[in-house]
Amino acid sequence: MKNRRIRSLASVAGGLFFFLLLSGSAAGESPDPKAAVEALLGAVETLSRGDKDNPDPAVTRRISQIIDLAGVSQACLLDTWQKLPRSEQENFLSLFRQVLEEVAYPNSAKFFKSTRVEIEEVKVDGDQAEVQTVVTHPEEGMVEVGYRLRLQEREWRVQDVLLDGVSLVTDLRSQMQKILREQSYEELKRRMREKLG
DSSP: OHHHHHHHHHHHTTTSSTTTOOOOOOOTTOSSHHHHHHHHHHHHHHHHTSOTTSOOHHHHHHHHTTBOHHHHHHHHHTHHHHHSOHHHHHHHHHHHHHHIIIIIHHHHHHHHTTOEEEEEEEEEETTEEEEEEEEEETTTEEEEEEEEEEEETTEEEEEEEEETTEEHHHHHHHHHHHHHHHSOHHHHHHHHHHHTO
16 A cells, blocks of 8 residues: 555656656755755745746756765666766766756656645764655645755765655666666666657
């Protein structure tokens, strides 16, 4: 039953991380993880008020600044990442960022539209932090959304999002690894480009 609810939430949220898509976050100017998440929510709210088919590039770029795209890519590609030359790692990051900014962020903004978000708890342990929020969604009711962050170069960057306790990076990694295992890295990139239409 819980797994069915998670899948339903993932669908409503545009996946947040659903098949090669990642949830958004906001600018990395924040001195603490709570402020970073508050900035995230502000950016997503701004995006939700705009045109979903033509998202404001300034807002989507701002969202990308706090996501640890390289870290998420490494966590999802595993050994494949290490085998890629630096130039191809950069190509993958560029494609990944494009999918996020043109598809994932607008879909996530749609999920958060007309919701109420409350920050419940903030835990900091050195350069690691977790911010727990509760989202009240008009259709799904109360949803717990947790953000795992890491301090990098004096900026908090989102490394994972937990939807009712389920890691969305783990879900994304599982989907990517299935394609890598059964098909190829080139097929993974083809599917990502397909998301861009």
